[in-house]
Amino acid sequence: MTSATKPPPPEGEGVPILPLRNSVLFPMSVVPINVGRPRSVRLVEDLLGRERAVVGVLSQQSAEVDEPTFRDLYSVGTLARVVKVIRLGPSNYSVVLNGLGRFRVKSSGAGEPRATGDQTLEPYMRARIERVPESLSRDVELDALGASLRESTREVLGLMPNLPKDTAGILDNVREPGALADLIASNFPQAQASIQDK
Numbered sequence: 001m002t003s004a005t006k007p008p009p010p011e012g013e014g015v016p017i018l019p020l021r022n023s024v025l026f027p028m029s030v031v032p033i034n035v036g037r038p039r040s041v042r043l044v045e046d047l048l049g050r051e052r053a054v055v056g057v058l059s060q061q062s063a064e065v066d067e068p069t070f071r072d073l074y075s076v077g078t079l080a081r082v083v084k085v086i087r088l089g090p091s092n093y094s095v096v097l098n099g100l101g102r103f104r105v106k107s108s109g110a111g112e113p114r115a116t117g118d119q120t121l122e123p124y125m126r127a128r129i130e131r132v133p134e135s136l137s138r139d140v141e142l143d144a145l146g147a148s149l150r151e152s153t154r155e156v157l158g159l160m161p162n163l164p165k166d167t168a169g170i171l172d173n174v175r176e177p178g179a180l181a182d183l184i185a186s187n188f189p190q191a192q193a194s195i196q197d198k
Contacts, residue, residue, distance in 0.1 A: 017125035043124035146177030
């Protein structure tokens with residue numbers, strides 16, 4: 001993604017935050033998310049009709065928490081464009097998100113807001129954020145690891161006979177090792193905590 005297509009870092013009131021239970025959204029991925037918790041429903045309803053709406057997506061540390069606060073969420077997440085919103089019921093939506101890039105919630109070392117207003121919970125979660133730049137530096141070792149990852153993934157895909165034949169070709173279109181890792185991680189199930197902690 002070029003700097004011309006990246007949205008500017010949101011300022012002022014902060015970014016609406018959509019917490020995810022049992023999943024992780026990666027940059028460059030497009031995924032549907034079911035939304036049904038009251039705060040998240042208020043967020044989605046506030047975004048209805050807005051073009052090019054952007055939300056911050058943070059994964060929960062524990063899926064058992066029904067109404068998470070910022071202490072219950074990882075501090076690094078993915079900024080995402082809202083592609084489509086589908087109403088499934090009175091308080092239930094499916095939201096299609098396109099991951100744009102990583103961000104970090106601004107906070108002090110103790111996990112508290114730096115200043116009043118940096119994080120809010122009502123009517124839905126909002127936080128001031130800072131973009132986490134993707135490292136685009138290349139070196140021989142990183143390129144070798146990327147090539148090894150690409151080849152190992154191609155071997156795994158070869159063991160899955162029901163996949164379309166051109167699926168492995170997608171791997172060749174992703175040149176940056178970090179983007180390749182995000183693509184693979186977003187398409188292979190793994191425990192959420194181990195993905196988020198990497």
